[in-house]
Amino acid sequence: MWCSTVGVMVTLTLSILAAPLVTTAQPAGKVYRIGFLTPGFPRPDRDPPVDAFRQGLRELGYVEGQHLVIAYRGAEGKIERLPDLAAELVQLQVEVIVAVGNAATRAAQHATRMIPTVMTGTPDPVAQGFVASLARPGGNITGLSNLLEELPGKRLEILKETVPHSTRIAVLVNPANPPATAMLHNMTVAAQELKLHLHVVELRRAEELDTAFAAITQEGADALIVVSDPVLMDGLCGQVADRAATRRLPAMYDWKMYVEAGGLMAYGPSLSDTHRRAATYVDKILKGANPADLPVERPTKFDLLINLKTAQALGITLPPHLLVLADEVIK
Numbered sequence: 001m002w003c004s005t006v007g008v009m010v011t012l013t014l015s016i017l018a019a020p021l022v023t024t025a026q027p028a029g030k031v032y033r034i035g036f037l038t039p040g041f042p043r044p045d046r047d048p049p050v051d052a053f054r055q056g057l058r059e060l061g062y063v064e065g066q067h068l069v070i071a072y073r074g075a076e077g078k079i080e081r082l083p084d085l086a087a088e089l090v091q092l093q094v095e096v097i098v099a100v101g102n103a104a105t106r107a108a109q110h111a112t113r114m115i116p117t118v119m120t121g122t123p124d125p126v127a128q129g130f131v132a133s134l135a136r137p138g139g140n141i142t143g144l145s146n147l148l149e150e151l152p153g154k155r156l157e158i159l160k161e162t163v164p165h166s167t168r169i170a171v172l173v174n175p176a177n178p179p180a181t182a183m184l185h186n187m188t189v190a191a192q193e194l195k196l197h198l199h200v201v202e203l204r205r206a207e208e209l210d211t212a213f214a215a216i217t218q219e220g221a222d223a224l225i226v227v228s229d230p231v232l233m234d235g236l237c238g239q240v241a242d243r244a245a246t247r248r249l250p251a252m253y254d255w256k257m258y259v260e261a262g263g264l265m266a267y268g269p270s271l272s273d274t275h276r277r278a279a280t281y282v283d284k285i286l287k288g289a290n291p292a293d294l295p296v297e298r299p300t301k302f303d304l305l306i307n308l309k310t311a312q313a314l315g316i317t318l319p320p321h322l323l324v325l326a327d328e329v330i331k
Contacts (some may be wrong), residue, residue, distance in 0.1 A: 035089035056279025090277030123147035123179035170221035269299035
């Protein structure tokens with residue numbers, strides 16, 4: 001009798017312990033289709049942010065091919081293709097669209113007001129009309145925003161610490177990129193506090209790159225800040241870094257890819273962290289959450305990346321405290 005009672009108790013205990021696992025498991029037999037829309041080149045096996053998104057899904061218990069499939073659509077730097085690619089994802093009847101950046105989010109917004117859309121790193125989504133507010137998006141779009149007012153000032157501050165003699169800073173920017181106006185305003189305010197003179201050089205098309213750098217040289221700039229956008233980020237990062245190095249211009253960028261291409265340094269939200277967190281939105285939506293009620297998040301992790309080889313080639317001695325603070329130093 002005692003053994004029988006123990007057996008029942010063990011069975012009940014095991015059932016209780018197993019219960020939480022059942023609640024996190026994905027529905028048997030259900031295969032979700034996720035759309036992934038980017039202005040760049042979606043390389044699932046070679047793109048760290050994309051891999052971070054997939055890793056985030058795996059950490060949440062999703063197995064590709066078993067619980068979900070991801071339909072990748074990339075504009076390969078030609079953002080005019082995004083509306084057609086977004087329409088393709090709608091025709092595929094995906095459960096969720098993950099949209100990378102402002103242009104992809106806009107294309108998804110125009111393509112559907114019904115399919116939940118998770119934006120990743122979209123600057124100022126309220127001003128862009130993607131959400132009613134960060135706390136209550138109110139529509140089918142939610143996700144992560146990356147426009148922080150203090151970022152332009154922080155980039156200028158780090159650049160000034162790196163090259164303290166610099167006073168004339170060129171800013172390479174695509175004025176057609178919607179967040180550019182707010183970024184330039186915040187940067188101008190920060191430059192006044194640091195007693196720096198900014199010279200804005202516009203770059204609208206890839207063919208204008210040499211002309212833009214000729215203008216930077218003519219202006220006598222002694223350092224450079226690049227305001228990234230889909231045109232520059234995916235198609236021209238190597239060429240931008242090369243031209244800055246050729247002109248011996250210390251340059252600050254937004255993203256790691258520039259530093260990997262030979263740029264001096266970058267400071268900004270962690271793309272990998274942003275994409276990993278996007279997976280949590282997808283998970284919540286697949287489990288029934290309404291995107292209208294999911295608050296938009298702002299970045300919590302920022303990466304400082306330094307290319308020590310480039311610094312040495314430019315004859316720059318980096319402040320020791322920056323090397324200590326750097327998340328990654330390329331030697």
